Amino acid sequence: MLPFISFEWVSDTVHFVFHGALWYALSVLGMGMTYCIVKAAYDTIKGKAGDHH
Amino acid sequence: MDAALIPKGVKRCPLPQFLGALTVVSVVLLWGVYAMLLCWLKGLNQTNMNNAYGFALWIWADLAVIALGGGAFFTGLLRYIIGKDELKNIINFAVLLGFICYSSALLILGIDVGQPLRGWFIFWHANVHSMLTEVAFCLTCYFFVLCIEYVPLVLENRQIDRVPFFHNLSHNMHEIMAVFAATGAFLSFFHQGSLGGVSGVLFARPFGFREHILIWPYTFFLFTWSAAACGPCFTILITKITEAISRKKLVKDNVIRLLAKIAGWMLLTYIFVKTIDTIYWAFVTAPSKGFVLNFFYTDNAFYGYWILFLEIVLCGWVPAFLLVVKKTRENNKLLWIAVFLGALGAMVNRWVMVLQVLAIPVLPFENWALYIPSWQEVATTILPVAYGIILVMISFRYMPIFPQEQELNPIEPPTPEVEPAAAADAEETPADEDPAAPEGDLQPAQA
Amino acid sequence: MKKENAKRFGMVIDLDKCTGCGSCMVACMAENNVPFREDETDKLLSVAWMRVYKLTNGKAFPDADECFLPRPCQHCEGHHGHSPCVSVCPATATDYDASTGIVSQIYTRCFGCRYCMAACPYHVRLFNWWDPVWPDGMEKMLNPDVSVRMRGVVEKCSFCFHRYQLARQQADYEERGEVAENEYQTACTQGCPAGAIVFGDLNNPDHEVTRLAQPDLSHEGKSRNPKAFRLLERLGTNTKVYYLSSREWVRRLGDNYQVKAAQHQA
Numbered sequence: 001m002l003p004f005i006s007f008e009w010v011s012d013t014v015h016f017v018f019h020g021a022l023w024y025a026l027s028v029l030g031m032g033m034t035y036c037i038v039k040a041a042y043d044t045i046k047g048k049a050g051d052h053h
Numbered sequence: 054m055d056a057a058l059i060p061k062g063v064k065r066c067p068l069p070q071f072l073g074a075l076t077v078v079s080v081v082l083l084w085g086v087y088a089m090l091l092c093w094l095k096g097l098n099q100t101n102m103n104n105a106y107g108f109a110l111w112i113w114a115d116l117a118v119i120a121l122g123g124g125a126f127f128t129g130l131l132r133y134i135i136g137k138d139e140l141k142n143i144i145n146f147a148v149l150l151g152f153i154c155y156s157s158a159l160l161i162l163g164i165d166v167g168q169p170l171r172g173w174f175i176f177w178h179a180n181v182h183s184m185l186t187e188v189a190f191c192l193t194c195y196f197f198v199l200c201i202e203y204v205p206l207v208l209e210n211r212q213i214d215r216v217p218f219f220h221n222l223s224h225n226m227h228e229i230m231a232v233f234a235a236t237g238a239f240l241s242f243f244h245q246g247s248l249g250g251v252s253g254v255l256f257a258r259p260f261g262f263r264e265h266i267l268i269w270p271y272t273f274f275l276f277t278w279s280a281a282a283c284g285p286c287f288t289i290l291i292t293k294i295t296e297a298i299s300r301k302k303l304v305k306d307n308v309i310r311l312l313a314k315i316a317g318w319m320l321l322t323y324i325f326v327k328t329i330d331t332i333y334w335a336f337v338t339a340p341s342k343g344f345v346l347n348f349f350y351t352d353n354a355f356y357g358y359w360i361l362f363l364e365i366v367l368c369g370w371v372p373a374f375l376l377v378v379k380k381t382r383e384n385n386k387l388l389w390i391a392v393f394l395g396a397l398g399a400m401v402n403r404w405v406m407v408l409q410v411l412a413i414p415v416l417p418f419e420n421w422a423l424y425i426p427s428w429q430e431v432a433t434t435i436l437p438v439a440y441g442i443i444l445v446m447i448s449f450r451y452m453p454i455f456p457q458e459q460e461l462n463p464i465e466p467p468t469p470e471v472e473p474a475a476a477a478d479a480e481e482t483p484a485d486e487d488p489a490a491p492e493g494d495l496q497p498a499q500a
Numbered sequence: 501m502k503k504e505n506a507k508r509f510g511m512v513i514d515l516d517k518c519t520g521c522g523s524c525m526v527a528c529m530a531e532n533n534v535p536f537r538e539d540e541t542d543k544l545l546s547v548a549w550m551r552v553y554k555l556t557n558g559k560a561f562p563d564a565d566e567c568f569l570p571r572p573c574q575h576c577e578g579h580h581g582h583s584p585c586v587s588v589c590p591a592t593a594t595d596y597d598a599s600t601g602i603v604s605q606i607y608t609r610c611f612g613c614r615y616c617m618a619a620c621p622y623h624v625r626l627f628n629w630w631d632p633v634w635p636d637g638m639e640k641m642l643n644p645d646v647s648v649r650m651r652g653v654v655e656k657c658s659f660c661f662h663r664y665q666l667a668r669q670q671a672d673y674e675e676r677g678e679v680a681e682n683e684y685q686t687a688c689t690q691g692c693p694a695g696a697i698v699f700g701d702l703n704n705p706d707h708e709v710t711r712l713a714q715p716d717l718s719h720e721g722k723s724r725n726p727k728a729f730r731l732l733e734r735l736g737t738n739t740k741v742y743y744l745s746s747r748e749w750v751r752r753l754g755d756n757y758q759v760k761a762a763q764h765q766a
Contacts, residue, residue, distance in 0.1 A: 014181050014182065015181050018179075018181040018187070018190075019181075021243075022190050022194065025194050025236050025239065025240055026194060026197075028232060028236050029194070029197055029198065029201065029233065029236060032201075032229055032232050032233060032236075033201060035225070035229065036222055036225040036226045036228075036229065037222060039221070039225050040218055040219075040221035040222035040224075040225050041218065041221075043221040043225075044217045044218045044221050047217075048221070096629065096630065096631070096651045096652060097612070097627070097629055097652065098545075098629040098630050102614075102627075103542070103544035103545050103629075104544050104545065104546075104547075104617065104623060104625075104626050104627055105544050105623060106544075107614030107615075107617035107618050107625075107627060108614060108615075108617075108618045165613070166611050166612045166613050166652075167610075167611065167612020167613075167614070167627065167628070167651065167652025167653055167654075168610070168611045168612045168650075168652040168653060169611075171591075171610075171611035171612075172611060174591040174593075174609060174611050175590045175591050175611065175613075177591075178591045178592045178593070178609060179590065179591070179592070180587075180589055180590055180591065180592040182587045183587065183588050183589055183590040183615070184588065185588065185590035185613060185615050186590040186591075189590060251615070252618075254587070254588065255584065255588070255618065255619050256578075256584060256735065256736060256737075257576075257584040257619060257620065257621040257732065257735045257736075257737055258584075258618070258619065258621060259735070340758055341734075342734060342735055342756065343734050343735075343755055343756030343757055343758055344756055344758060345758045410618070411618060415621035415732060415735075415756075416621065416622065416623075416731065416732065417753050417754070417755065417756055418553055418555050418569075418753050419623070422544070
């Protein structure tokens with residue numbers, strides 16, 4: 001019943017393209033945010049304050 | 054009392070006045086929440102939908118707010134990718150409106166489905182051939198993007214910004230905003246299009262069906278295009294309304310006019326293509342399915358040729374020309390009319406592509422199905438509007454949404470009881486705009 | 501076990517024989533545990549997998565004529581199984597089974613977005629606006645082979661698929677490869693006192709349904725029988741329910757011919 005156990009693998013091109021684009025977008029967002037947060041933490045520890053835009 | 058939270062260099066109305074207005078809108082919000090709970094607890098029998106009308110007011114509202122929220126992705130695209138730098142003065146507000154529109158759309162979808170607790174099935178058991186699947190995925194992802202774009206604004210609140218980490222975070226997010234904006238534009242292109250595809254792929258519903266390019270019906274492209282055209286109109290419209298209510302100029306004319314000009318050209322090209330599409334559909338697609346154009350617009354109590362005229366001519370060609378021609382674009386009153394009609398055009402188009410599709414009988418022995426929404430449907434559709442007003446009020450009061458506000462409305466240190474200084478561009482005085490401002494009771498609140 | 505050939509279950513309904521008695525509707529509701537409410541006046545809120553329409557030719561006496569048209573799910577095949585409703589379902593809660601030709605609905609998978617209802621031109625897809633409530637004691641009479649549906653999901657005619665499953669089990673148990681024609685019949689077929697409904701495998705030339713429908717597979721199943729028609733054929737839905745009528749006006753009401761239909765259901 002649990003979704004994590006019963007994942008339905010579908011092997012067809014359309015699924016790969018669709019989910020490929022989806023995970024690509026999600027990865028860009030995820031990595032972007034990780035970069036921002038990690039760099040912000042690093043800068044804060046270093047005592048730097050970025051100037052404002 | 055909340056002076057410490059208000060951005061430096063701008064003037065806001067007294068707190069009690071603000072809270073008073075907030076209370077008024079909150080009452081409307083609570084009415085909507087009550088209706089929402091009724092729908093969740095008692096089920097969709099609270100609506101006036103029926104088996105002929107499975108898609109109704111909510112789906113229209115969804116499509117409409119997403120189209121209007123298209124201003125966020127398109128302005129972002131212009132600002133960060135194409136490099137129209139002036140638009141940085143309106144991008145914050147466009148993002149805020151986008152955020153409101155998309156969160157509203159997700160909320161409405163959450164009410165609209167019969168089994169909301171199974172909402173995750175759309176992700177888990179995704180049928181990638183369904184337009185709705187693409188909508189759900191891209192919509193949710195793009196909502197993340199809007200959150201990412203909205204967060205730096207929140208972090209720029211005076212008190213939050215004093216925390217070094219938040220200050221740095223906001224700075225870093227601004228630095229790579231182009232990446233987020235590009236991802237947002239990519240996602241928007243697809244979900245706006247897929248929303249168009251929702252009715253375009255219904256090959257057994259001749260009113261909505263359109264021919265395809267590869268797997269995408271023409272409506273896919275038309276919806277994306279119209280969102281890019283009408284979204285900025287909505288952004289300008291709400292900016293103007295906010296200016297009218299707050300009685301001060303918030304964005305310089307050159308910024309508004311640049312966005313208006315781009316929206317105008319988008320609208321003109323869109324409506325040109327849309328007209329061709331309509332003619333092709335009326336004389337080729339629909340007859341191939343056994344229908345004459347007249348059938349879709351006669352013999353019923355509501356839908357007539359007027360709606361076609363309203364959508365294509367009055368809310369299409371008219372605002373397109375008003376925005377493209379320099380003289381009319383720079384006339385403040387005509388600009389108001391043009392952006393209003395442009396935004397209305399998207400809403401009418403979405404209405405037609407959802408509700409009229411279902412109203413028209415396909416079986417020759419069936420009748421038109423007309424429907425009037427129940428109060429619960431109306432209340433839950435007004436709910437996001439109230440929520441949006443509240444979010445605009447709070448964001449405007451506590452966050453530096455309009456970068457040019459300070460410059461346009463300088464505060465003299467010993468403020469005499471004069472109105473906030475007239476706008477720098479003196480040709481449009483705020484007083485001119487007052488008559489057009491809706492919701493009079495809110496006027497002082499946001500000032 | 502012998503591998504079975506792909507089936508295309510379909511139906512022929514002879515409108516000349518149909519008296520509009522509604523037995524098919526009753527049989528269907530009883531067989532499939534279809535819920536009903538005390539007040540069923542608003543037919544647009546009713547759940548009726550099988551619905552009988554009353555058609556009239558719109559003429560005055562003495563030329564007035566009428567005809568009853570039972571309408572189950574048409575189990576559209578479209579082009580290569582691309583039926584209007586199946587491809588639109590975002591959660592894969594409905595499926596076109598290429599081995600039987602039946603369009604299925606998974607009630608526990610459906611989350612009630614109703615996109616399929618918008619896609620279906622025949623209005624065979626029905627939404628559960630309420631949770632089913634059975635009159636006292638009636639829950640003991642429900643068919644144990646068919647699950648009852650909860651509020652907020654879409655349901656539709658399944659060509660009594662559970663009966664096919666039972667017949668298959670029996671055939672497998674007896675090590676017969678094929679299910680015989682009379683072993684799998686829908687409830688409406690058996691319930692029709694006039695014998696107007698014929699059900700069977702359209703791929704099997706020995707079945708009565710194939711003899712009546714005479715489907716031309718090179719033209720997406722279009723019937724070669726001049727008396728036969730399918731509903732909304734030109735939309736490309738490629739349905740598996742054929743209607744027979746000797747009356748021209750009835751046959752013409754099965755599709756749109758670029759003129760406004762003058763006739764309406766009662």
